[in-house]
Amino acid sequence: MKRAAFGHIGFPILLLLPQLAIIAIFFYWPAAYAVESSFYLQDPFGFGETFVGFDNYTRLTNSTNYINALNFTVVFTLLVTFFSLGIALLLAVKADKVIRGAKTYRTLLMWVYAIAPPVAGLIGVMLFDQSRGTITQVLASFGYDFRLGVNYWDTAAAMITVSVWKQIPVNFIFFLSGLQAIPRSVREAAMIDNRSGTSRFWDITFPLLAPTGFFLLIINITYSLFDTFGIVDTIVKGEPGNNPLTLVYRVYVDGFRGGDLGGSSAQSVVLMILVLILTIVQFRFLERRIHYT
Amino acid sequence: MADITQTRVQATTRTTTRKRIRWDHIADHAILIAGALLMLVPVYMVFATSSWDPITIHREGMQFGFGDRLAENYDAALFEYGGFTDSVNGMTMLANSLILGLGFAIGKIIVGMMAAYAIVYFRLKFATLAFWMIFTTLLLPLEVRILPSYEVISWMNLGNTYTGLIVPLIASATATFFFRQFFRSVPEELIEAARIDGAGPVKFFIDILVPLSKTMIAAMFIIMFVFGWNQYLWPTLITTDESLFTLVRGIRQIVQSYADGSETPDYGQAAALAIIAMTPPVLIVVFFQSWFVKGLTESDK
Amino acid sequence: MAQVTLNKVRKVYPNGAEALEPSTFTIPDGELCVLVGPSGCGKSTMLRMVAGLEDVTEGEISIGDRVVNDIDPADRNIAMVFQNYALYPHMTVARNMGYGLKNRGMDKGQIAEKVREAAQMLNLTEFLDRKPSQLSGGQRQRVAMGRAIVREPDLFLFDEPLSNLDAKLRNQMRIEIRALQRRLGTTAMYVTHDQVEAMTMADRIIVLSNGHIEQIGTPAEIYSNPASTFVAAFMGAPPMNLLNAEAGQGRVTLPGGEIVPQAGVNGHAGAVTVGIRPEDVMPSPQGDLTFNVDIIEELGAQRLLHGQMAGQAFSVAVPKDQEAATGEMRLALKPGAVHLFDADEGRRLG
Numbered sequence A: 001m002k003r004a005a006f007g008h009i010g011f012p013i014l015l016l017l018p019q020l021a022i023i024a025i026f027f028y029w030p031a032a033y034a035v036e037s038s039f040y041l042q043d044p045f046g047f048g049e050t051f052v053g054f055d056n057y058t059r060l061t062n063s064t065n066y067i068n069a070l071n072f073t074v075v076f077t078l079l080v081t082f083f084s085l086g087i088a089l090l091l092a093v094k095a096d097k098v099i100r101g102a103k104t105y106r107t108l109l110m111w112v113y114a115i116a117p118p119v120a121g122l123i124g125v126m127l128f129d130q131s132r133g134t135i136t137q138v139l140a141s142f143g144y145d146f147r148l149g150v151n152y153w154d155t156a157a158a159m160i161t162v163s164v165w166k167q168i169p170v171n172f173i174f175f176l177s178g179l180q181a182i183p184r185s186v187r188e189a190a191m192i193d194n195r196s197g198t199s200r201f202w203d204i205t206f207p208l209l210a211p212t213g214f215f216l217l218i219i220n221i222t223y224s225l226f227d228t229f230g231i232v233d234t235i236v237k238g239e240p241g242n243n244p245l246t247l248v249y250r251v252y253v254d255g256f257r258g259g260d261l262g263g264s265s266a267q268s269v270v271l272m273i274l275v276l277i278l279t280i281v282q283f284r285f286l287e288r289r290i291h292y293t
Numbered sequence B: 001m002a003d004i005t006q007t008r009v010q011a012t013t014r015t016t017t018r019k020r021i022r023w024d025h026i027a028d029h030a031i032l033i034a035g036a037l038l039m040l041v042p043v044y045m046v047f048a049t050s051s052w053d054p055i056t057i058h059r060e061g062m063q064f065g066f067g068d069r070l071a072e073n074y075d076a077a078l079f080e081y082g083g084f085t086d087s088v089n090g091m092t093m094l095a096n097s098l099i100l101g102l103g104f105a106i107g108k109i110i111v112g113m114m115a116a117y118a119i120v121y122f123r124l125k126f127a128t129l130a131f132w133m134i135f136t137t138l139l140l141p142l143e144v145r146i147l148p149s150y151e152v153i154s155w156m157n158l159g160n161t162y163t164g165l166i167v168p169l170i171a172s173a174t175a176t177f178f179f180r181q182f183f184r185s186v187p188e189e190l191i192e193a194a195r196i197d198g199a200g201p202v203k204f205f206i207d208i209l210v211p212l213s214k215t216m217i218a219a220m221f222i223i224m225f226v227f228g229w230n231q232y233l234w235p236t237l238i239t240t241d242e243s244l245f246t247l248v249r250g251i252r253q254i255v256q257s258y259a260d261g262s263e264t265p266d267y268g269q270a271a272a273l274a275i276i277a278m279t280p281p282v283l284i285v286v287f288f289q290s291w292f293v294k295g296l297t298e299s300d301k
Numbered sequence C: 001m002a003q004v005t006l007n008k009v010r011k012v013y014p015n016g017a018e019a020l021e022p023s024t025f026t027i028p029d030g031e032l033c034v035l036v037g038p039s040g041c042g043k044s045t046m047l048r049m050v051a052g053l054e055d056v057t058e059g060e061i062s063i064g065d066r067v068v069n070d071i072d073p074a075d076r077n078i079a080m081v082f083q084n085y086a087l088y089p090h091m092t093v094a095r096n097m098g099y100g101l102k103n104r105g106m107d108k109g110q111i112a113e114k115v116r117e118a119a120q121m122l123n124l125t126e127f128l129d130r131k132p133s134q135l136s137g138g139q140r141q142r143v144a145m146g147r148a149i150v151r152e153p154d155l156f157l158f159d160e161p162l163s164n165l166d167a168k169l170r171n172q173m174r175i176e177i178r179a180l181q182r183r184l185g186t187t188a189m190y191v192t193h194d195q196v197e198a199m200t201m202a203d204r205i206i207v208l209s210n211g212h213i214e215q216i217g218t219p220a221e222i223y224s225n226p227a228s229t230f231v232a233a234f235m236g237a238p239p240m241n242l243l244n245a246e247a248g249q250g251r252v253t254l255p256g257g258e259i260v261p262q263a264g265v266n267g268h269a270g271a272v273t274v275g276i277r278p279e280d281v282m283p284s285p286q287g288d289l290t291f292n293v294d295i296i297e298e299l300g301a302q303r304l305l306h307g308q309m310a311g312q313a314f315s316v317a318v319p320k321d322q323e324a325a326t327g328e329m330r331l332a333l334k335p336g337a338v339h340l341f342d343a344d345e346g347r348r349l350g
């Protein structure tokens, strides 16, 4: 609040009303509804529901489908985060260093941000298609039989590749702006103190980039968990089958295909808790950063 | 004596630096070019493929060169009814994508600016409470509460409406948060000077705050437009009526026709539709790059 | 035109901090009154209450014969110049100056006329179509002044308006603001932490410390009769020397036994503080006081001798043509050089 803020009462409430109404109806209500439903079991024919306590949650721990999705999500998240961060960091460091063509490189490396995940997924399907895919053909010439949608890990590899490809631009943009925020004088001081470019990177640049990196870590985990839905859906062509699936995809499959509102809601609640933990971690960190700067 | 040493030192440094810097630079550019190609080539191939007839694509897969069906494929993708869908053409989907992108971006900016203005510039007792209520929505993406949200929309009979499509997406506070940050960075004295100059809350907002926020609004608009245009899961659930399909939603139909495999789908048209779906957001991001980058790096932090 | 009266005005911020103790004073019509004091002493708080930007906790503020406590800032007919100028960055100079008039519903032609007049007065005519970002610091300062002038207010409020300028420009603007205020004859309250600004510009000075008024008076009164050690040390450069001493039997004795001449004690006995301005002493072999010079500081027109008197820090200012060397010397006092203060509370004695 500004110290000379307006003293009106009615007007600001009017200003807040649309936002509050929208979040009450489309955020708090559904969120509360999810928590509530996670304790009930719905009759498959739509006749009423029974309170089952934590049954829906225990059911999850016994479901191989769910455990598989959980395991895959962990692997998927780790790999996507690692590769997209690593590649983007390399590219950002180079783009920050070159003088000629810096702008062009920046444009060429970030525009993919604007492509929708399912469109990226479709491109993936075209490239990895079992019979006609370009990459499938290349792999075949090396003697590898890549089978999208049939072989579990082949499908997973396609998903990861596309997800990394789609995420590189965001990471690149943040790393680059983080690098550009390092004061010129600090770089120059480092140049005088240390003649090796590589050790300068690890001693000076990398620690100064750590806050950006940590922030991006959270962003990438969130991305892998949630925003890859469109990629997963297109790569498995809407057919869960025996394909690798992420947790969010399971929420969707069990809720909309399986009609299991209780189970799907329990999964939602688990995800909510996961996101809350991530946020708390992020905040604790941000708080620290505020102290130091 | 001193002269000789000096020249020698100079000569050696010159040769060594020249050599090292050159290799360095070549390696840097090679890596950057490889990265750029990694981003470009897949999309280029989709574009090239969109100029071929379905038989060729079916037989040989994606193409590197251009065929002779470019105009036909785009014409069909845009204007022919019932390609991948039963009843709508590309133009309808394009229009729906625009409505979603614009409606989402504009709605979110207006709602967000109003709320942020109330929180920052008024002496409201429950401003902090309101802020935390709004802020909490940043924590849980729509994907997490997708099923109950769907139930709520059905219960309100908003399925297959633009309202049901757009408004729930606005229920996250990124824009509010972003504008709050920005308003807080506006110097305190500006509102003081304005109040002495006789500006009330409405005048101050319109005469001073909105013009000051122009760049921020532009940046937010670009990010939100792209975000809205690219929505997939929510439109997939909420629109079963094809006349409300967006382009991105239409991609699902293409993929399904791939999955069916019963008849040869029109791959050329599919590629054309994919290109159409990505072109507007890509152009916006490329042309308004500096605003976009500013908005992105300043909003998420 | 109007006089300003504060009657037992007090300010407590919502967090419980008392920024201003109940204060009462009147600024006569047409005077320039400077509020001076160290940073955080409550100057801005007082000014902002007069402007209406801050609520008054207790007491009454009047401008002219109108109590303004509950009147909106826009309706107090005041104008304010801020430290960072607070120009509207997206408006041209002309629109910046005219914005307040436009909000009062004045017609365009009249606004343009007034803006032109003010711009002429401030040498801003050629910049009227520029945005603030295209102006230098001094020009922005002038625009802020112009915005205040066009409104023809009853009262000007300045909150450290020169702090963001370099030293040379500051001196120049100081004179300009003073001249302008004289010419317009508008009452003004001027906040600064710079005692030179206060001494040179003010008709009347209010010295604030820690939320209470230490002294009100003309620059000459403040300089020659500081009401407390705080005022004595704060006003004047180099600051007044303050020495611990003992009063008794009609005289004042420094530790070590030297007697301070000229000091009347009015029956006061016990610990006192003796104040002597560096420019009120002169080296003289017949002087009564012993001074040990450690360092000599050349200022050009003046020379400052820093050292010890009776084991306490002491400084002396001598004209440039007077020779000086480190080591012991004797000092004589000019008439009226000795100020005597209570040792506990720092209040002036007699």
Ligand SMILES: Nc1ncnc2c1ncn2[C@@H]1O[C@H](COP(=O)(O)OP(=O)(O)O)[C@@H](O)[C@H]1O
Pocket: A003, C013, C014, C015, C017, C018, C019, C037, C038, C039, C040, C041, C042, C043, C044, C045, C046
């Ligand atoms: N909005 C506020 N809330 C709480 N305390 C404040 C506020 N504004 C100023 N203060 C406190 O009041 C005192 C006086 O502040 P101010 O009037 O700004 O001093 P200055 O003389 O430097 O202009 C300071 O101790 C400051 O910390």
Ligand SMILES: [Mg+2]
Pocket: C043, C044, C045
């Ligand atoms: Mg102040």
